[in-house]
Amino acid sequence: METKAFRVNGFVFLLAWLVIVAAAVLLMVLGAQHPLPIIAGVLINAVALILLSGLTIVNPNESRVIQFFGRYIGTLKQAGFHFVVPLTGRKRISLRVRNFETAKLKVNDADGNPVEIAAVVVYKVFDTAKAAFAVDDYEQYVAIQSEAAVRHLATTHPYDSHDDRTSLRDGAEVASELTEELRERTEQAGVELVEARITHLAYAPEIAQAMLVRQQAAQVVAARTTIVEGAVGMVGMALDRLAEQGVVELDEERKATMVSNLLVVLCGDRAIQPVVNTGSLYS
Numbered sequence: 001m002e003t004k005a006f007r008v009n010g011f012v013f014l015l016a017w018l019v020i021v022a023a024a025v026l027l028m029v030l031g032a033q034h035p036l037p038i039i040a041g042v043l044i045n046a047v048a049l050i051l052l053s054g055l056t057i058v059n060p061n062e063s064r065v066i067q068f069f070g071r072y073i074g075t076l077k078q079a080g081f082h083f084v085v086p087l088t089g090r091k092r093i094s095l096r097v098r099n100f101e102t103a104k105l106k107v108n109d110a111d112g113n114p115v116e117i118a119a120v121v122v123y124k125v126f127d128t129a130k131a132a133f134a135v136d137d138y139e140q141y142v143a144i145q146s147e148a149a150v151r152h153l154a155t156t157h158p159y160d161s162h163d164d165r166t167s168l169r170d171g172a173e174v175a176s177e178l179t180e181e182l183r184e185r186t187e188q189a190g191v192e193l194v195e196a197r198i199t200h201l202a203y204a205p206e207i208a209q210a211m212l213v214r215q216q217a218a219q220v221v222a223a224r225t226t227i228v229e230g231a232v233g234m235v236g237m238a239l240d241r242l243a244e245q246g247v248v249e250l251d252e253e254r255k256a257t258m259v260s261n262l263l264v265v266l267c268g269d270r271a272i273q274p275v276v277n278t279g280s281l282y283s
Helices: 010-030 035-054 128-133 138-156 171-189 205-245 252-267
Strands: 055-058 062-068 071-076 080-083 089-094 098-101 105-108 114-125 191-203
Touching: 010 035, 010 055, 010 080, 035 055, 055 062, 062 128, 071 128, 089 128, 098 138, 105 138, 114 138, 114 171, 128 171, 138 171, 138 191, 171 191, 205 252
Parallel strands: none
Antiparallel strands: 055 080, 062 071, 062 089, 098 114, 105 114, 114 191
């Protein structure tokens, strides 16, 4: 668990250090005739040199994870010039928001169709202690877990769905599910997942053409269904209006002929050339 590290303003410490060193040099000069002041001055200067190892600089949106002979003693996040416990190791960990795009992965979707999929992941470190000590390399850990999550997402949803199932093309729902899964996977590494979204989604090249034909056929069928429904409604409305206004009396055979002609005109995919009968309808 992350804790705050001991720190002192670096400029204040440096001023105090100069005063101590000056005092030690003055002590050595004034006591040059006696060994004890010289020894004390040398020891003070030696300690002062050791204390200099505690000076460190922290840049904005960065941190220093501080270890004293292998023991974690805290994290320094405040930007500036600081003095911390000397003789310590200080590991730099960035607190900036990062993003990367996974490689294009080839996996089978929930229907068994091979698809290519990739995602962009946005994250940042929130617990430097976990990021430094819970995993070997938190950046590599996030990258591998992101790839695993994208693969799992692709295998649990179809590329395209015509029923109530969520498909990979449902951007908002899929992004929310991917983000939530990645948050659970990366929390133990001290990483906060900001966002994850699908950036590339396509059928694999070997079936892309066949799937394109299927999609086109599905769209044609859907369009034809709408046209037929509209045409039937228009024919029914025409027959009802003719009967209401008494324009013409049609028997069942003539009604069938009229319905057939109207449906041909309304449902045809090409321009219709009308033929005007100027003779009698009856033989």
